[in-house]
Amino acid sequence: MLAGDDAAAVARARALLDTVPAALTERLEQNPASLAQFRFLSSGIGVGRWADGNIITVSSAGGAELLELSDNQSLHFIYGQTPATLPTTGTASYDFASGTVSTADNGTSIGRGVTSGSIVVDFGAALAAVEMQVQHTSNYSAEASELIDYYSVEGLLNFDFVPNSNVFIGLLSATAYSAEDNPVSVAGSACNPVCSVEARGGFFGPDAVSAPSWA
Numbered sequence: 001m002l003a004g005d006d007a008a009a010v011a012r013a014r015a016l017l018d019t020v021p022a023a024l025t026e027r028l029e030q031n032p033a034s035l036a037q038f039r040f041l042s043s044g045i046g047v048g049r050w051a052d053g054n055i056i057t058v059s060s061a062g063g064a065e066l067l068e069l070s071d072n073q074s075l076h077f078i079y080g081q082t083p084a085t086l087p088t089t090g091t092a093s094y095d096f097a098s099g100t101v102s103t104a105d106n107g108t109s110i111g112r113g114v115t116s117g118s119i120v121v122d123f124g125a126a127l128a129a130v131e132m133q134v135q136h137t138s139n140y141s142a143e144a145s146e147l148i149d150y151y152s153v154e155g156l157l158n159f160d161f162v163p164n165s166n167v168f169i170g171l172l173s174a175t176a177y178s179a180e181d182n183p184v185s186v187a188g189s190a191c192n193p194v195c196s197v198e199a200r201g202g203f204f205g206p207d208a209v210s211a212p213s214w215a
Contacts, residue, residue: 020056020064028054033069037100043213045080045204049100071107076100080204082166083212087123092212094119102136111136117153119201128157128168130199152177157199166202166212173197 033055038048051074058064067075095118102113117132131154155172176191205213 016058024056024064024066027066028056039098047078047098047100049074049076072103072110073107074103083203089124092121126158130157169200171196172199
């Protein structure tokens with residue numbers, strides 16, 4: 001049963017759930033995923049991840065997909081209010097506040113995730129400058145005889161001014177380090193000197209003249 005203060009949002013969610021085929025629902029019930037992490041911040045936004053089982057994703061355009069998560073595989077999510085409109089002028093800065101651990105797509109490894117970072121947004125240019133440090137022990141470089149522990153990620157992201165869309169997406173550059181206090185690119189790493197990583201995010205919080213509360 002779905003309930004909430006926003007009747008329109010509840011109605012949209014129910015309509016999407018009604019599109020899920022019964023066969024997928026049955027598979028979900030056989031082995032549902034569990035909420036491995038969740039933190040609700042005081043300003044009305046939450047972050048978390050689902051793991052260890054099945055979960056169904058439903059797109060806003062319709063269409064459902066069953067994801068089978070095992071080992072360290074996870075579906076990470078951010079929950080919060082979507083601003084109806086975004087500013088078209090001005091700038092805003094956002095600092096890292098909370099996140100989930102990082103998990104490999106194939107489930108083989110897990111790390112601390114983002115340890116620090118910031119986003120500086122230019123609403124007039126529709127660009128977001130991203131910089132963050134990520135800890136994820138994942139690969140051993142035989143050439144350098146070092147374990148890759150940290151990644152420095154930075155770059156520019158475009159974002160969308162389409163009504164009711166708060167999404168930004170783009171490619172960032174990443175460099176692999178052996179230690180947080182040793183910012184030297186690891187020889188033999190696929191990220192030496194740099195590699196491209198896809199980043200997706202969005203703005204959250206009530207409408208504001210200056211800028212949304214969260215990014």
